Amino acid sequence: MKCPGLSDFQRLMISLENSLQLEDTKWKVPAFEGGTLKGTDISLTHYEQAILWIDEVTLRFRFYPETFGLAVSILNRILASVKVQVKYLRCITVTCLFLAAKTNEEDEIIPSVKRLAVQSGCMCSPAEILRMERIVLDKLQWDLCTATPVDFLNTFHAMLMSNLPHLFHDCLRMNPSSHLALLTRQLQQCMACHQLVQFRGSTLALVIITLELEKLTADWFPAITELLKKAKVDSAKFILCKELVDQHLGMLSPSNHVYVFIPAKRNPQAYHKQKSSACSPQPISRNMNPPIPGVLISAKKQTEEEIMETEFYDGFRYLYNEESVSEDRIIKEMISGKAQLQEARCPCPLLQSPGQDQ
Template sequence: MKDLQSVDSLLLKELKLCCAKESSFLPRDSGLRILEAAPAENHNAVSAKCRDANVEELWGLTSFFGYSAQTFVQAVNMLDRFLTIMKVQPKHLPCIGVCCLHMAAKMVEEEHVLSPTRELIRISHSKFTVSDLGRMEKIISEKLGSPEPQAVTALTFLHLYRSAFEALTAGREELPSIGTLEAQLKACTCRLVFSKAKPSVLALSLLAQELNALQSTTAMKAVQQLQKHLKISEGELLHWREQVGRCMAQYYSGECTKPDNKKLVWIVSRRTAQNLQANRFCVPGLPTIPEGNWDESESEDSCEDMSCEEDSLCGSPGSDGGGAYFPSTFRSTCRE
């Protein structure tokens, strides 16, 4: 196996640069403790359970709109940082979550991939308007810094580590696919506890856990080289490997429910709903169905409080006007 010094100098430089930046994108520790301490059924503050449920919904939206893992991880990073500096009421969380996803998509995705704001709101079944989302975006930008740069996340390190591993092993060792690693990272991201981990440590923990299952001595030596180069302690890496292992055990079990972007609920206009209600008793009689063969020819303290100034961020669904319910790509597929 090659030595780490033989790896592309630009790659090592990028790793060091990301390590220097990662602390700037970590959620505030005191805010994370407040979220963890909040009762699950608290109606005045966001709890860890409430946050995790919202992140799972964002994962489903990411899958439905075909957004990348980078968009999802970026959105959750923004969400966590915002929740740990602001005192947020649970009723505002859907608006904040969707807004973070929309902001992240505008940073990461190409313009032709972006979903119109009205479609995003309709698909998420959210009770706020386009103007509400615009106001929330201004608040988040103000609190996190505008313009908001792309965060250094665990996904950033996953891609860098994998490139380093390929260089160290000269491509002779089997490595987990980036798709598998991204899916595992998204599963971890749905749990608030992983927001406490440094992105560099969480990414290396995911890789080490997966490489250990492959029983590759060469690859594990590469993990040790990166661990030493980035000055990650053995205790820290072991702690997060255990956390990742527990999360993956549940993720691959039958108890875990993955996002299903095929489960859609029809949204109808008020006029259509009234017509349906008025005509519900007008059921035409059906002719008798003949029996026979089928005819094949027929076919808290450290957080700022936004609860008062933003109480109006709960409008009615789609009250900003109409717009196509399904994304344009989905509609064109249906026509075909």
């Protein structure tokens, strides 16, 4: 709700204070003991797989990131309040996502219970989901409103852009909305880590922003210090969370891509058998479809990640009024950015065809 006469930053401060109050009263997380959820047979792996499954179904139905955050928060509150057997975990998980979708999504996006049960692959019947929905609502006293890590991330990022409006001025492929989409993906990955469940959403969101801001500017410390004061985050917990998040994201980072250059005028298999330069020692499969000549071939995972980042980017553009960007500027940024990213990612020097040296 907008308050007339207040600046954007003042409205953000009001939103942050309201979220912090909700977090103080509603924040609950499951306690793990001896590799399992205390008092249950749910292991750490079961819990992490449940969060990752929520993320997968969220992308499949194109739900908002806020829906994912709310679904995880509802699930954590249930697991912290009730001793759940692992055989009911999937049904509870899909029910939490269904409740979050009905809270955040538009009516035309919300799937029917039957469609959700079939397309999500939850192995639950619509009747079971409806019965579990009533149980979850009763346990939470029909109060699903809470502040999620995704909510804090959106608020902190908007406050950061208010303090540092020229942060992405010199970045060709980065702007506020694409940056927020990147941070959101990192946050979702961290929310599936059982070691990070112990930290509040405000702390986790601020750590994600801090780690990314350190890579972008040397003036990150004053801006983060100001956010720490406003968010009233404990310094010791912040430092511990920062170390764990840095370690977790480092484990998820893909290894360096290996490229193989296929000359345009040579047969790929025959050329590979010769002792000419190649970045990969592994032989090229004979059953492989012939690659496009003169093109660098990279792993398929890179393309999937770029598509996922583009989808998230489109979801955040409206937050920063970036719909009016001209097509010429977009094309220019894509061409320039692609060249820089390719140079930065490829560990091999630029390769040339043997015939070009003559």
